[in-house]
Each structure stands twice: as C-alpha cells, then as structure tokens.
Amino acid sequence: MVSNDTDPLAWTRDYTPILQSLAAEYSESKPLEGDTVALASHLETKTGVLVETLRAAGARVLVTGSEPFSTKEAVVEALQELDGIETFIEAGMSDEEWEAGQHDLLEEEPDFILDDGCELIAKVHADHPDIAEGVIGGGEQTTAGITRVEAMEEQDVLQFPVYGVNDTPMKHYFDNVHGTGESSLANVMTTTNTMLSGKTVVVAxxxxCGRGIARKARGMGAWTIVTEVDPRKALEAVMDGHRVMTMGEAASLADYVITSTGNREVVRKEHLDQLQDGVILANAGHFDVELSLEDLKAESNDVTQPKEGITRYHLSDGRRVNVLARGRLVNLTGPHSQGHPAEVMDTTFAMMFAAAHDMLTQDPDLTPGLYAIPDHLDREVASRKLETLGIAIDSLTENQREYYEEWEHPDSSF
Structure with missing residues (x-):
C-alpha cells in the first residue's frame, strides 16, 4: 500500500541538501539562540525549509510574505505547528491585510531582517524608526530590493548594515539566471498550454534574470528580442545573439512579452497600439507594476478570463491582449506556479542563512550601509553545493598560490 505524505515540505527537503546540512550542523550548538530573525519572502515550500533551518539554529523566526498572492496555505499551516515560529500572513490576504501583518511583525522588534524587495527594511525605517534603531542588520535577496536599499543609503536614512545577498555570485549566476529563466517559462507554458518554439519572445x-529568460527561450526554439535602457546590457544581448530594439518596435513582433526589469510601466499606453491580437504578457520582474494594467483597462471594452490564470483585455479595435497571473510574478502567483526549482533556491537561501549567521555571530562591527557579503561565505556555500553533488575540484599548489601573490617579478621558470 502507498501512503500519502501530508508534510508539504517533505519533497522540497529532498532537493535542498545545503539547507539540510546547515540545519544538521547547527541543531546542537544553536548559534542563533536568543536572536529574533524576521523573514519576508514568497511563502512557499522552499521558504518553509529556510524557516526550519533558521529555527534549527536556535532563532525565533517571524515570517511574512513578500507578495500576498504567492502564499501557499499548506506551508503557512505547517509552520504554525512549530514552536518558535510566528507567522504574520495567511493565504488569500488582501494587500491591505498583508501590509498590516508586516507592521505587526515589525512590532515584535526583530534583531535581524532577511528581506525580499526591501519590504520590511523600508517599512521599519518609514513607520517604526524607534524599532529600526535596535535592528542589528539585514540581508536582501532581490535586485529590486537592492535598488531600494541603495536609495536609502544615498539619502543617509539607513539605520543598520545590510548584506546585499542578491549580488553574490551564488545568487545572481544561479538563482537569477537559471531559477528565473526556468520557472518563468515553465509557468508561461503551463498556464497557456502554448508552444514557445517558433514564436517571437520579447524579453524586457x-x-x-532577463538573460536567463532570453537564453532559455531561444534554447527552446523561440526567436528572441531584448529591450533595454542600459547600453552595456543591450550590447551584451547583441553579442549573445539576440535582436535588440525598443519596446515600441518590438511590441508589434511579439507573440510573448516577458518583463524582467524591476521597474514600472515597461509595457504602457504607447505600446498598446503596436501589440498583435492574442499577444501574451507576463511579468517576471517584481511586484505588479511592470505591466501598466491601468492603461490596458482604459483601452478595453471588456475584460474576461478565458482560462484560469489568464486575464484577457478586449481592446476597442477588436484585438485581445492576454495577461498572465494578473500582472504579478508569473512564476510565483499563477494557478500552477511553484517558484524557482528547489535546487537553485537551496543556494540562495543558504546565502541568506549565511548573512544572518555571520552578522549575528561574528560581529563584523559594520556601520549602517549596504555591504557585499564576505566572499569566503559565498565560496563556502559553493563548496557545500559541490559536496552534495559528489563533485571534487582542484586546489592551488603552493607554487601557484605564490605566483598569484607575487606582483613584482613573477618567476616564469620551471
């Protein structure tokens, strides 16, 4: 007889060996005992395993979601069963309820904030400045969040040090490129039941993240066009073999438009006239602002739902524009979305754990500001990942190490 495993995190634990190794290593010494760690992230199974890992290391964990519609009810219920974990979110919350929960969380006075999109870090500064003064530090895992932390630092309002986890090689080379690329395209295809092969995919x-989406779409047989505002990134896209043009030009050619910019109104009123009938729009960036839904509503005679997870806007001239996941993150808020593959979130969440562990236990004595996470932590997570894969690599010989360190007259003799 086959029994059903009702633990919603069981499958994900099998594919997060780094987090499992950290939980096993620190479950006895409990280096985070006495510390309260606040976590804002998309509350699905991988996040649940990170929460378990923080708790295994002794932390009291306060949990909220970085986006209300990506919250999985079974994960929330599983975490609520565990001592030392407090949840401030429920599946199906409105935006207003979600924000209220975040403020309730901050009133618990966390020592450390692990953030997604700078949600908690921004709110504690704007609305709870007295609590911000007592926060030891934070870690931010997204590009959009790093941008907000940078703005806070430039305006001299940041009250504590923040590790830029997003900018570590173990985050952006794997999570951003492979995680976003695979999960976004998988959910576009699952939701629409359409083929990418032979179609034109415009990646904004x-x-x-955009690099991963474009590369993987082309690998699946799509024609790819990239739009950009940064000339260096645009040139990189050209050298990688993609066509590059403005959104105004690309819109008329697109079968799919997938945005991944971290900014707002990437597809807006001026582009609507160019879109083909039946075009599919998806957001793989952050929040729900990359597609201007207000402009779409204003230009539409009717709005329907031809399929679960798809909102169809009927423009006045008869064209139909299909928006996935209500313009929110397509890989996390669609009807079938499960976020990034567990194997890649294992590395990202291991880096988030390392950020909290380092700042809370090693006391790096940092003044308020945005900091690169120490390189040795990134390397340690990479080494753990290789160990779980059974892969060995070479080490530098003493002569090789000396060659790197000698700057004046390197000896080229053998």
Whole structure:
C-alpha cells in the first residue's frame, strides 16, 4: 500500500541538501539562540525549509510574505505547528491585510531582517524608526530590493548594515539566471498550454534574470528580442545573439512579452497600439507594476478570463491582449506556479542563512550601509553545493598560490 505524505515540505527537503546540512550542523550548538530573525519572502515550500533551518539554529523566526498572492496555505499551516515560529500572513490576504501583518511583525522588534524587495527594511525605517534603531542588520535577496536599499543609503536614512545577498555570485549566476529563466517559462507554458518554439519572445531587461529568460527561450526554439535602457546590457544581448530594439518596435513582433526589469510601466499606453491580437504578457520582474494594467483597462471594452490564470483585455479595435497571473510574478502567483526549482533556491537561501549567521555571530562591527557579503561565505556555500553533488575540484599548489601573490617579478621558470 502507498501512503500519502501530508508534510508539504517533505519533497522540497529532498532537493535542498545545503539547507539540510546547515540545519544538521547547527541543531546542537544553536548559534542563533536568543536572536529574533524576521523573514519576508514568497511563502512557499522552499521558504518553509529556510524557516526550519533558521529555527534549527536556535532563532525565533517571524515570517511574512513578500507578495500576498504567492502564499501557499499548506506551508503557512505547517509552520504554525512549530514552536518558535510566528507567522504574520495567511493565504488569500488582501494587500491591505498583508501590509498590516508586516507592521505587526515589525512590532515584535526583530534583531535581524532577511528581506525580499526591501519590504520590511523600508517599512521599519518609514513607520517604526524607534524599532529600526535596535535592528542589528539585514540581508536582501532581490535586485529590486537592492535598488531600494541603495536609495536609502544615498539619502543617509539607513539605520543598520545590510548584506546585499542578491549580488553574490551564488545568487545572481544561479538563482537569477537559471531559477528565473526556468520557472518563468515553465509557468508561461503551463498556464497557456502554448508552444514557445517558433514564436517571437520579447524579453524586457537583460540583467541576470532577463538573460536567463532570453537564453532559455531561444534554447527552446523561440526567436528572441531584448529591450533595454542600459547600453552595456543591450550590447551584451547583441553579442549573445539576440535582436535588440525598443519596446515600441518590438511590441508589434511579439507573440510573448516577458518583463524582467524591476521597474514600472515597461509595457504602457504607447505600446498598446503596436501589440498583435492574442499577444501574451507576463511579468517576471517584481511586484505588479511592470505591466501598466491601468492603461490596458482604459483601452478595453471588456475584460474576461478565458482560462484560469489568464486575464484577457478586449481592446476597442477588436484585438485581445492576454495577461498572465494578473500582472504579478508569473512564476510565483499563477494557478500552477511553484517558484524557482528547489535546487537553485537551496543556494540562495543558504546565502541568506549565511548573512544572518555571520552578522549575528561574528560581529563584523559594520556601520549602517549596504555591504557585499564576505566572499569566503559565498565560496563556502559553493563548496557545500559541490559536496552534495559528489563533485571534487582542484586546489592551488603552493607554487601557484605564490605566483598569484607575487606582483613584482613573477618567476616564469620551471
């Protein structure tokens, strides 16, 4: 007889060996005992395993979602069963309820904030400045969040040090490129039940996320066009073999438009006249602002739902524009979305754990500001990942190490 495993995190634990190794290593010493860690992230199974890992290391964990519609009810219920974990979100919350929950969380006075999109870090500064003064530090895992932390630092309002987890090689080379690329395209195809092969996919933004989407779409047989505002990234896209043009030009050619910029109104009123009938729009960036839904509503005679997860806007001239996941993150808020593959979130969440562990236990004595996470932590996570894969690599010989360190007259003799 086959029994059903009702633990919603069981499958994900099998594919997060780094987090499992950290939980096993620190479950006895409990280096985070006495510390309260606040976590804002998309509350699905991988996040649940990170929460378990933080708790295994001794932390009291306060949990909220970085986006209300990506919250999985079974994960929330599983976490609520565990001592030392407090949840401030429920599946199906309105935006207003979600924000209220975040403020309730901050009133618990966390020592450390692990953030997604700078949600908690921004709110604690704007609305709870007295609590911000007592926060030891934070870690931010997204490009959009790093941009907001940078703005806070430039305006001299940041009250504590923040590790830029997003900018570590273990985050942006793997999570952003492979995680976003695979999960976004998988959910576009699952939701629409359409083929990418032979279609024209326009990718807005060629940062690490957009790069992954464009490369993987082309690998699946799509024709790819990239739009950009940064000339260097645009040139990189050209050299990688994609066509590059403005959104105004690309819109008329697109079967799919997938945005991944971290900014707002990437597809807006001026582009609507160019879109083909039946075009599919998806957001793989952040929040729900990259597609201007207000402009679409204003230009539409009717709005229907031809399929679960798809909103169809009927424009006045008869064209139909299909928006996936209500313009929110297509890989996390669609009807079938499960976020990034567990194997890649294992590395990202290991880096988030390392950020909290380092700042809370090693006391790096940092003044308020945005900091690169120490390189040795990134390398340690990479080494753990290789160990879980059974892969060995070479080490530098003493002569090789000396060659790197000698700057004046390197000896080229053998």
């Amino acid at each position: 933004g060629y940062g690490y």
